[in-house]
Amino acid sequence: MGVQEDIERAQREKGQEATSAANKRIIDAIKKRNADLVSRQAEAKRSLPQVEAIYEGYITYLSTGKKGNKTLSEYEIKQFKAAAETTKKRLDEVRKILAQKPEVIKLPSPIKSEEKATTGGPTGPVTPDKTPDKTPDKTPDKTPDKTPDKTPDKTPDKTPDKTPDKTPDKTPDKTPDKTPVVDREAEALNKAAAADFAIPETLFKNIPSLQALLKKYINTPGMTSDAFLKELRNDLWYKQNSKEIKERYVQYYNYRDLQAAGRAQGTTDYEMQIDKIEASLKKRAISLGSAAASDPAALRKAAENLYITNRSEDESFITDFLAASIRPVAGIIGGKGTEGYSGKALENYQTLLRTARDNGLKISDIIPGGSNEQQLLQNIASGKIDIDRITQDTRKLAAQGQPQYVRDLLSQGFDLKQVFAPYRNTMASILEIDDPESIDLNDPVLRSAISDKGDMNIYDFKKILRRDGRWQYTEQARQDVSSATLDILRDFGFQG
Numbered sequence: 041m042g043v044q045e046d047i048e049r050a051q052r053e054k055g056q057e058a059t060s061a062a063n064k065r066i067i068d069a070i071k072k073r074n075a076d077l078v079s080r081q082a083e084a085k086r087s088l089p090q091v092e093a094i095y096e097g098y099i100t101y102l103s104t105g106k107k108g109n110k111t112l113s114e115y116e117i118k119q120f121k122a123a124a125e126t127t128k129k130r131l132d133e134v135r136k137i138l139a140q141k142p143e144v145i146k147l148p149s150p151i152k153s154e155e156k157a158t159t160g161g162p163t164g165p166v167t168p169d170k171t172p173d174k175t176p177d178k179t180p181d182k183t184p185d186k187t188p189d190k191t192p193d194k195t196p197d198k199t200p201d202k203t204p205d206k207t208p209d210k211t212p213d214k215t216p217d218k219t220p221v222v223d224r225e226a227e228a229l230n231k232a233a234a235a236d237f238a239i240p241e242t243l244f245k246n247i248p249s250l251q252a253l254l255k256k257y258i259n260t261p262g263m264t265s266d267a268f269l270k271e272l273r274n275d276l277w278y279k280q281n282s283k284e285i286k287e288r289y290v291q292y293y294n295y296r297d298l299q300a301a302g303r304a305q306g307t308t309d310y311e312m313q314i315d316k317i318e319a320s321l322k323k324r325a326i327s328l329g330s331a332a333a334s335d336p337a338a339l340r341k342a343a344e345n346l347y348i349t350n351r352s353e354d355e356s357f358i359t360d361f362l363a364a365s366i367r368p369v370a371g372i373i374g375g376k377g378t379e380g381y382s383g384k385a386l387e388n389y390q391t392l393l394r395t396a397r398d399n400g401l402k403i404s405d406i407i408p409g410g411s412n413e414q415q416l417l418q419n420i421a422s423g424k425i426d427i428d429r430i431t432q433d434t435r436k437l438a439a440q441g442q443p444q445y446v447r448d449l450l451s452q453g454f455d456l457k458q459v460f461a462p463y464r465n466t467m468a469s470i471l472e473i474d475d476p477e478s479i480d481l482n483d484p485v486l487r488s489a490i491s492d493k494g495d496m497n498i499y500d501f502k503k504i505l506r507r508d509g510r511w512q513y514t515e516q517a518r519q520d521v522s523s524a525t526l527d528i529l530r531d532f533g534f535q536g
Contacts, residue, residue, distance in 0.1 A: 074142040084137040091131050094230045098124035110287065113308050115294045119241060123233065126226050228257050231265055232272060238283065239272070246293045249277045284350045292348055310347070317352045318343040321362070328421050329385030330362040331369055338365075356423075363421035367414050385417045388427055392416070395431045398457035399438035399450075400481035406434045443492045456481050463489040466498055470505040472514040 101107050101120050112120070232239040244250045253275060257268045272278060281289070291310040298304040304311065318339050325333035332338050342361060346352040368379045381389050396403045407416050408425070419425040438456050439447040449459050457464075457477070463486055468476035479486060485508055489496045496504075511517050 070143045077137075077140055077142060080137050081140070084134045088131075088134050088138070090234075091127060091134055091230075094234060095124065095127045095131050097234070098127060111309065113291070113294055113310075115298060116240075116290070123226075123230065123241070127230060130226070224258050224261075225254065227265060228254055228268055231269060237269070237272065239278070239286065240290055242290050242293045243286065247277055247289075249275050282350070285348065288348050288350060292344070313347055313352075314340070314343050317346055320352075321346075321358065324358060325362045325365070327383050328359070328362050328366065329369075329381050329383030329417075330365040330421075331367050332362055332365040334369065335365075360422045363418045366418045366421055381417065385421060388417055388420050389413075391427060392430065395434050395455070398455040398481075399434050400456050401434065401438060406430060406437065443490055445495060446490055460486055460489065462498065463496075463501055466501055467505060470502055470514075470516075471508070471510050472516065 098120050101112060102117065102124060105112055105117065107116075229241050229244065231237070232244070233241070239250070244254045250272075253268070253271055256271075257263050291308070291313075295304060295308055295310040298308065306312070306315070321339050321343055322333055324330075325339070332342070343352075346354075346358070351357050366381070366385045368381055371378045371380075380386065392406065393403050396406050403413065407413060408430075411419070416425065416430075420427050420430075435450045435453075435455065439450045442450070446456070446459055450456070460481060461476075464476045464479050464481075467473070467479055467483075467486055473479060481487075485504065488504065489501050505511060506517075
């Protein structure tokens with residue numbers, strides 16, 4: 041029976057070793073899965089509040105149809121709806137991970153099963169005494185010795201060895217398969233669309249620097265979302281444009297998408313704002329005399345730029361823009377082509393022309409150096425040059441070489457026209473000139489009326505005029521000659 045006992049003992053020991061090895065593999069696998077679950081739950085717990093906040097924000101936009109005080113367009117609602125669906129899936133995944141429970145380790149008890157199998161075997165009445173005596177003696181002795189020895193010794197030794205070996209091998213292989221690029225893109229877009237940034241996907245699609253940053257994040261698995269947001273804050277375009285301008289860019293790109301799809305019908309906020317700005321620009325251009333009023337394409341482009349840059353209410357900026365287009369405009373009157381200024385530019389031109397003429401000068405004489413007539417009118421319209429200052433400078437220019445009496449009058453705000461008006465009218469009367477203003481203020485005879493000695497009296501001035509060569513062609517001169525001739529004839533007795 042000794043041999044039989046040795047055989048049975050060997051079988052039991054072999055079964056116990058196999059069972060211990062199998063149990064260890066099961067324990068290791070469960071521990072690994074539980075460790076992975078703990079890691080995923082920690083990440084899920086950190087991201088849950090943010091994902092919930094983003095999702096609730098989208099739901100608010102969709103339920104109210106507004107983002108802040110701005111009414112959302114149909115295209116924006118569609119974008120927010122898609123983003124909300126993506127975020128909802130992410131939220132469900134996070135909650136599902138948090139709801140999972142760790143696996144409980146439950147192993148079978150092979151020893152008791154073997155005991156029952158041994159004691160309950162078909163040994164019959166032949167071995168009832170020996171089986172109970174030996175089985176209990178050896179089973180307790182060896183089972184406690186080997187099972188505790190191997191399980192505690194090997195589990196700590198092998199678990200650390202195998203877990204690091206297998207985890208790095210499998211995790212990198214499977215993670216790229218289960219986490220597509222679109223997930224990182226959605227994560228980045230959701231964070232960028234949050235209240236702190238308010239940068240929707242539309243801007244990432246159309247602004248080159250933002251587009252490059254998003255691609256960098258997608259293609260750099262090791263780049264964290266915090267690093268992404270930090271680079272977004274430092275982006276030059278992001279820094280240069282205010283919140284209002286960013287929102288206007290969104291409106292512009294949404295309109296462009298609709299336009300490309302043939303669905304722009306003039307009903308979006310962008311289109312209505314542009315039409316309003318364009319109409320205002322045209323009215324202002326006509327008033328200033330800007331050639332932009334007759335260029336619809338230029339007006340449309342200007343309206344878009346003013347809207348995007350949030351300067352549609354900046355009167356000074358708009359005036360400068362339109363003033364730069366002031367120039368003579370071609371037209372047709374009575375079937376003949378004409379060219380000239382219009383609006384306020386024409387009014388300013390006429391004022392300059394009159395100021396020059398009233399002081400015996402040409403308009404080219406009073407234009408500040410380095411500019412021409414057109415540039416002068418542009419600078420007057422934009423407020424860079426004061427037309428009243430030009431008038432005053434013109435009087436100073438006219439005063440050069442004049443008697444002190446004339447200089448004093450010019451410094452008091454009079455023009456040469458006003459100073460010489462009495463003499464000019466007398467000259468027109470004596471020389472029978474219909475329009476006194478047609479007499480050049482630089483006329484030597486007219487200028488002789490006022491000298492350093494003072495102003496001449498009208499009687500003496502008339503005598504000087506009758507000695508002027510132009511007087512002999514007047515009707516009065518002919519009458520005087522006829523009368524003198526008649527007197528001579530009478531004196532000689534030729535006339536009764």
